[in-house]
Amino acid sequence: MSTWTAAWTASPQTPSTGFTPNWSQQGFSGQTVRQVVRPTAAGERLRIRLSNAYGTSPLRLTGATVARTTRGAAVDEASIRHVTFDGRPDATVPARAELRSDPVGLATDALAPLTVTLHFAGTTGPATFHAQAWTDSHLADGDHLADGPGDAFTEVTQSWYYLTGVEVTASRDDGIVLFGDSVTDGFGSTPGADRRWSDALTELTGRPVLNAGIGGNLVLNDSHWYGERATARFGRDALDQPGVSTVVVLHGLNDIGFSEAPHEPTYKPSPLVTTAELTAGYETLIRAAHERGLRVVGATLLPLGGSDHWGPHAARVSDEVNDWIRSSGAFDAVVDLDRALADPADPDRLHPAYDHGDRLHPNDKGYEVMAAALADVL
The missing domain is CATH 3.40.50.1110 (SGNH hydrolase)
Structure with missing residues (x-):
């Protein structure tokens, strides 16, 4: 039986100015953030890990999706999967805590880019993040969880927000x-x-x-x-x-x-x-x-x-x-x-x-x- 294996991680940091401009101190409000990661193990299912390690209040997530990356903020529309948490599309991550999602039925290949999209209908406050991603993350106003094209995502930084892990089912x-x-x-x-x-x-x-x-x-x-x-x-x-x-x-x-x-x-x-x-x-x-x-x-x-x-x-x-x-x-x-x-x-x-x-x-x-x-x- 396959067990969970960590395939990608980013170490969380407290919201800060950082080396380059980022959105950690302002956080998100009525926005969707789309982030590209590169899992290093293959699996038939996956789950994501979100961190509110440096939050001072609960983080309310309206929804999340995962999909195979195509280019930039665009994803393969046929691969989009909605993520749930204890069977619900929304989730609350307590202050100073982290949360894993339910398993998602999307197969991953090692080193194939994966896009994780998070929507926050409310206001998050300052965001736990990883400052130096060396890859682009994308921001759009409104709900764009299920967008295939990336046209709505008009802002870019090179940091990751709240997302600290992708785990896959692999006997490794x-x-x-x-x-x-x-x-x-x-x-x-x-x-x-x-x-x-x-x-x-x-x-x-x-x-x-x-x-x-x-x-x-x-x-x-x-x-x-x-x-x-x-x-x-x-x-x-x-x-x-x-x-x-x-x-x-x-x-x-x-x-x-x-x-x-x-x-x-x-x-x-x-x-x-x-x-x-x-x-x-x-x-x-x-x-x-x-x-x-x-x-x-x-x-x-x-x-x-x-x-x-x-x-x-x-x-x-x-x-x-x-x-x-x-x-x-x-x-x-x-x-x-x-x-x-x-x-x-x-x-x-x-x-x-x-x-x-x-x-x-x-x-x-x-x-x-x-x-x-x-x-x-x-």
Whole structure:
């Protein structure tokens, strides 16, 4: 008998200004939001997961549909399915809670885009969201749940709203969660092209891969823009995903580097995080994953020389942390992304062929190299 397997996820964040314009602070009122996701596992049925994790009042959803994506905001009209919740077309998600839908009879193929459409007849207030989707979401006034064409959807942002999961019926227990910050989230990849390292890893391995990255996220401290600290969100965003066997931790550059970025406007004052503090944070994550019977892969931090995160403290601590990841034996396996992406002429820096341009984040090719290195140790 098939069981539920997580096929796609986005880690929820508190409503905020974000890196680019978004609708999280204003929320929705008498509007329909259409969002495109890319499930990484096939199944005969699916269900969606909605999060009101950062809502201060109940979220009232008037209706929802799922459909196969065609282009932009348009969907295959014959594939449109109305979603129910406990048999009803509408739903209320309590404040600080999440809600899964009833099963929907729509088959999914791995890596085939899926469109989820949500209609809010009333006013939602600020919306729990995921800031950096690297793909377009679309907004229309009125009820356009069952539209095939996307003409009514005239506004666009690159964030996801309320939607935090798609699960499918699949007899699999080999899912992988990539857990981290902006590098995991896909910063530097080509928008709309699905070129994050999570995308590349699914294409290489054929396994379900879940991207639990949040741009700017920290291991040890909360941030309004950058989400709850990793040690607080790990259970919800990684361990609670059904069908997962492995978690990959690539995290800590912001803990180390924000103190070197005096002009960073959104995280002040930034504490000087020590090697011991950061590795203790890793040990907290490892223990939690092992308690669930999950394998944990540690990824060394990428080279950051020459970036706005670089300085004497970051140089020393990043080397010490990477040495600990390699040699401590705390992780079940290690993928050495530091060495895989380093410039041979200057190992403190990203190889120019893999650099998005800020000396901190990889480009599409860099993400492919990361995925290939990880695939070798899975």
